[in-house]
Amino acid sequence: MxxxxxxxxxxxxxxxxxxxxxxxxxxxxxxxxxxxxxxxxxxxxxxxxxxxxxxxxxxxxxxxxxxxxxxxxxxxxxxxxxxxxxxxxxxxxxxxxxxxxxxxxxGCAEYHVRASQDEEQLLRQILRETPEAQELNERIRSGEEDPQLPLALGQLVAAQVRERQEALASGLVEAMVPFSREHSIREASGDDFLNFSLLVPEDRKQEFLASQANLAQEIEDDVELRLSGPLPPYSFVQ
Structure with a gap:
């Protein structure tokens, strides 16, 4: 059978x-x-x-x-x-x-970390903090009919989103990886900009959880950090 x-x-x-x-x-x-x-x-x-x-x-x-x-x-x-x-x-x-x-x-378990960001808040932040984006947005809102303006604004905003989220993801990974024996970063999907797993030894578990909780409090309000675990170590079976 x-x-x-x-x-x-x-x-x-x-x-x-x-x-x-x-x-x-x-x-x-x-x-x-x-x-x-x-x-x-x-x-x-x-x-x-x-x-x-x-x-x-x-x-x-x-x-x-x-x-x-x-x-x-x-x-x-x-x-x-x-x-x-x-x-x-x-x-x-x-x-x-x-x-x-x-x-x-x-002596280890897997923990899975995902992070997402409120898109509307991020876009408003980019428009507020990026002079070139402000200028393009004002020209569009004023009725200027150049068909290249929306495309240029879209490309600029997309580049800013990617740059900012990559930097944020890198910082989060750097902060949590020291508590793990191994880690595995995957391509994020949907609204997530970060998707990675850590193999955390039992004797580092409490330190890791405390660090993750502190990070969740310290990051900006528009960022959601989600933790799953302890889990079977699916990501680390070779």
Whole structure:
């Protein structure tokens, strides 16, 4: 039977998941599959798994339970294997790599930081503080019909937005990275101008959280800093 695979842990991990039910419309018990010095946490599956809310929550709950017992290599949602033999073979073949990753992640959790900025306030700030933008805006408002004026103003404002947000993002990253063992910066999307993850050791957790809280208070009112965590270290599994 096909298996849904949640995570990989070391043989000394308690993996206390016996009472948990897995993903899928016909939930099977979550169980542990052993191979050498490693364990895969799995459940039987008889269907194609799609990212429904219920199954996403179950996947995350299993990861969080495992985190309580020691380092874990969490798999992204939706990973399946055709049978037990395939999982066992992968664990045997890549044992050294998995063990090295578990050692690297031991005692750490992932924290995810996003930042966004109120667009209207930022645009007003740029118009207020940039003489060239003020001049172009006044010429447009006065009725000047040069069709290049709106384009020039738009390009100037876009450049200012990018420059200011890149500088702000760089400053936020620089302030938080010292509390992490590793970090990963991703391309921001939507209204966000910052999207990055940090691998924070347990012994730096309180310092990190205090620093993040101070930053949230110190940054301008139009900037929203959002923190998620502690999370399974998805971003740092190699």
């Amino acid at each position: 096909a298996l849904y695979v949640y995570a990989i842990v070391a043989e000394n991990h308690p993996a206390s998941v016996e009472e948990m039910s897995g993903v899928g419309s016909e939930s099977a018990p979550v169980r542990v599959l052993a191979s050498g010095p490693l364990r895969a946490v799995v459940s039987d599956i008889s269907e194609e798994i799609r990212p429904k809310r219920r199954d996403l929550l179950i996947h995350q709950e299993v990861q969080e339970r495992l985190m309580q017992g020691g380092p874990v290599l969490p798999l992204q949602f939706g990973y399946t294997a055709p049978d037990e033999a395939t999982v066992e073979e992968v664990l045997r073949r890549d044992a050294d790599s998995y063990l090295a990753n578990l050692e690297r992640l031991d």
